[in-house]
Amino acid sequence: MxxxxxxxxxxTWVPAWLLSAGGLGYSLKKTAQAMKDRMxxxxxxxxxxxxxxxxVNFPVMGGTSGHLLGGVLAAVLLGPFAGAIVLSCVLIVQCLIFQDGGLTALGANIFNMAIIGAMGGYLFYKVLILLMPSRKGIIVAAAVASWFSVFAAATICALELAISGTxxxxxVVPAMAGVHAIIGLGEAVITGLVVGFVLKVRPDLIYGQAFSHGAGASSSPCGGMLGGAPEEGKS
Amino acid sequence: MKRKEIIFGLLLAALVALFLSPFASPWPDGLERVAEDKGFLQKAEEVKPVVSSPLPDYVFPGLKNEKVATSLAGVLGTLAMFGVGYGVARLLKKRS
Incomplete structure (x- = not known):
């Protein structure tokens, strides 16, 4: 995308740059405030x-492919702000080094995939884990939210194209939303598998678990049902 | 994260780039497909890139075998990306 x-x-691209710069600036500030060595x-x-x-593009249907965006995956492990920063770093390197995504369009790409993809997707994930407070719930929430993040990013991308008169x-909105509703299924599978793997081997790496300071798991949205791996000696 | 866990994670990413990226689907992605079908793909072809990138389209230059060129660009990009993410995180830690 x-x-x-x-x-x-x-x-369109100038306001998108400004929006992304604002969102990224805020994310940098919030991440610096909560930064731990282990992160x-x-x-x-x-x-x-x-x-x-x-x-790694995977084929979806009739001559179309898609690939992971990773916004929700990053946010589930790092939180919405550090997740958005990671996605932005990837997009900046892809644009400057690999000519993937335009420089004028970089602001819009960061807005769609980092701000909406990671931060927006995380918001949806957080609502879902409140409804499904269990280990399995985290995997399902991450998968569903990642599908939603791709769908939402594609729809907003389409709106930007429409506003531009392209x-x-x-x-463009039904076309983009339709094809990404299918690509999003791949996103959901990969995100669910990776989050499931991390939950199995290092459940404390899920954001809101080990990164919650002091009181440990009790202050986390997951309420300690992950077994609350101890904070110390795990860095 | 323990050192061996960091190495495991980075190795996993590098292996994905090394072995999977050359076999990625060559079909256009969702946006390219829509641009082609709805007739606005040429808008991107009309403009020259503002900056010229060293490794456009994830292909390491000067290699005849395109799969090897993609694989190499992918691994280098993955390792560089680790450095960027790690570096940004360290800078943020210093400022906190």
Whole structure:
């Protein structure tokens, strides 16, 4: 869903840059406030994994492919703010080094995939885990929220194209939403598998669990049902 | 994360880039497909990129075998991405 240069009008990509800069600035501030030493390598590994996974397009139907976006995956492990930063880093490197996504469109791409994809997706995930407070609930919530994040990002991407006059709204919105409703199924499978794996081997790496300070699991949205791995000696 | 867990995670990412990226579906992605079907793909082809990238389209230059070129670009990108994510996180830790 990386928008290239040429698809967005100046009246669209400039405000998108400003929105993303604001969202990213806020994320940097919030992440710096809550930064723990243990998050540093995890942010590196998540950046690397999401970059690699985004290269692997899977076929979806009749000559169309899709790939993981990873916004919800990053946010489930790192929280919405650090998750959005990781996604933004990946998008910036893809744009500058690999010419994937335009430079003028970078703001819109960050808005769609980092701000909506990671932060918006996380909000949805958080509501879902409140409804399903269990280990399995976390996997289901992550999978469903990741589907939603792809669908939402695609719809907003389509709206940006419509506002730019690139394609009529009645044409581009259903087309983008429709194809990404299918691509999102791949996102849900991969996100569910990875979150399930992490829950099995290092449940404390799920955000809101070990990263919650002091009181431990009791203050987390998951309410300690993950067995509350001890805070110390796990870095 | 323990050191061996970091290495495991990074290795997993590098293996995905090394062995899976060359066999990624060559079909256009969702946005490209819609742009083609709805007739606005040429809008992207009309403009030249604002900056020229060193490894456009995830292909390492100067290699005849395209699968190897993609694989190599993917692994280098994955390792660099770890450095970027780690570096940004460290800077944020310093400022906190």
């Amino acid at each position: 990386h928008i290239p240069d040429g698809f967005l009008s100046t009246g 540093i390598p995890l942010m590196g590994v998540m950046s690397a994994f999401i970059f690699a996974a985004q290269m 394609s009529p709204i009645a044409v």
